[in-house]
Amino acid sequence: MKIERADRMKGVEMSRIRATLTKCNEMKRAGIDLAMFTVGQPDFDTPQYIKDACEASIEAGHTAYAETPGSLELRTAIAKKLKRDNNLDYDPSEISVTTGAAQAAFLGMMTWLNPGDEIIIPNPSYNIYSTIPLIAGATVKTYELLEENNFQIDLEQMKSLITDKTKMIVLLTPNNPIGSILEKDNLEGLAEILKDTDIIVLCDEVYERLTYGEPAVSFGSLPGMKERTITMNGFSKAFSMTGWRLGYFAAPKEMVDVMNVLSFYMTACGVTFTQDAAVVALEEEDGSLEKMRSEFEKRRNYIVAEINKTKHFSALMPKGAFYVFMNIKKTGMTSGEFTDYMLDNYRCSFIPGDVFGSAGEGFVRLSYASSMENLERLVVALNDLDAKLG
Numbered sequence: 001m002k003i004e005r006a007d008r009m010k011g012v013e014m015s016r017i018r019a020t021l022t023k024c025n026e027m028k029r030a031g032i033d034l035a036m037f038t039v040g041q042p043d044f045d046t047p048q049y050i051k052d053a054c055e056a057s058i059e060a061g062h063t064a065y066a067e068t069p070g071s072l073e074l075r076t077a078i079a080k081k082l083k084r085d086n087n088l089d090y091d092p093s094e095i096s097v098t099t100g101a102a103q104a105a106f107l108g109m110m111t112w113l114n115p116g117d118e119i120i121i122p123n124p125s126y127n128i129y130s131t132i133p134l135i136a137g138a139t140v141k142t143y144e145l146l147e148e149n150n151f152q153i154d155l156e157q158m159k160s161l162i163t164d165k166t167k168m169i170v171l172l173t174p175n176n177p178i179g180s181i182l183e184k185d186n187l188e189g190l191a192e193i194l195k196d197t198d199i200i201v202l203c204d205e206v207y208e209r210l211t212y213g214e215p216a217v218s219f220g221s222l223p224g225m226k227e228r229t230i231t232m233n234g235f236s237k238a239f240s241m242t243g244w245r246l247g248y249f250a251a252p253k254e255m256v257d258v259m260n261v262l263s264f265y266m267t268a269c270g271v272t273f274t275q276d277a278a279v280v281a282l283e284e285e286d287g288s289l290e291k292m293r294s295e296f297e298k299r300r301n302y303i304v305a306e307i308n309k310t311k312h313f314s315a316l317m318p319k320g321a322f323y324v325f326m327n328i329k330k331t332g333m334t335s336g337e338f339t340d341y342m343l344d345n346y347r348c349s350f351i352p353g354d355v356f357g358s359a360g361e362g363f364v365r366l367s368y369a370s371s372m373e374n375l376e377r378l379v380v381a382l383n384d385l386d387a388k389l390g
């Protein structure tokens with residue numbers, strides 16, 4: 001018997017981030033003491049008040065199917081949050097709850113991209129954005145976010161990438177893997193370019209609550225941009241709820257209605273009792289989110305300062321998320337070689353920067369959602385290698 005993949009799955013392989021995590025987990029199971037800087041998930045438990053709310057929901061018997069777009073209570077709470085924090089005006093009917101922001105990204109691309117359409121994504125960017133369009137048969141083009149440009153969009157480059165086939169542009173702010181935020185004037189420049197086009201903007205804001213200075217501006221809040229923008233967010237990162245698989249998107253109603261159709265055929269609906277807990281997560285904050293954010297800030301300040309004291313490594317100060325994009329070009333190693341070297345010699349694990357696009361070569365992504373103890377161990381390792389390299 002010969003089992004053939006569908007054409008749409010040809011050339012689509014497992015994410016190298018997942019593959020690295022699997023390898024690290026195997027090493028840990030074999031008893032190897034690893035310091036992991038690989039994972040994009042907070043090293044904190046979900047706050048107790050949210051877990052309690054989930055338990056109460058199950059106890060109250062809220063275990064039946066939910067509505068496909070998510071419960072009205074949660075969509076109402078999300079609408080309030082978007083207004084309060086992001087200057088975005090959405091009716092609950094313009095919001096849909098998803099199985100993680102990952103599903104929102106899938107719906108955002110698969111609902112609108114045809115074979116032959118072009119999508120323009122950041123380079124570097126979280127790698128689902130270069131892969132999902134392939135499943136849709138779309139062509140991926142990239143705009144570069146370069147260190148020398150303070151990781152902002154080069155608007156001239158963006159203009160040169162747009163053609164009559166461009167259907168969608170993806171924004172990540174704050175960005176995974178570089179931790180950068182797109183500044184307001186940069187976004188306004190993009191809005192000016194897009195204002196007379198039919199291009200959809202998929203704006204991933206999953207790290208929006210994890211910023212360390214200026215808040216990130218929502219692209220959909222700029223004048224005239226709401227009608228073309230799909231704003232994505234979720235509970236994984238700032239609420240430390242990665243395993244709960246709770247995300248959402250907001251967009252004009254006629255877009256949400258179509259995306260909900262695809263959502264139904266994927267999952268029918270989300271999980272009922274986690275949605276009840278998410279309402280409480282948004283409405284009854286008890287200070288634990290700010291505690292986690294400020295702990296990340298402390299670690300960021302420490303690790304970036306230590307990296308920049310070395311001769312061979314450097315990093316711009318990230319403004320959001322929990323990643324440092326460490327420049328390793330002076331070691332003479334590629335990102336992949338450096339990652340392997342650090343794993344083999346120091347038992348420290350990173351994600352090679354080129355996983356996120358060609359602009360990531362010469363960098364590694366270091367997640368500081370890892371304990372202070374691990375970060376101190378990393379500093380010893382980096383200083384040791386720095387001295388060896390001379």
Ligand SMILES: Cc1ncc(COP(=O)(O)O)c(C=O)c1O
Pocket residue numbers: 040099100101102103105126172175176204206233234235236242245246247
């Ligand atoms: C930029 C970005 N978008 C989306 C996601 C997916 O998040 P979720 O856990 O909500 O599916 C991630 C997770 O790492 C991410 O980094």
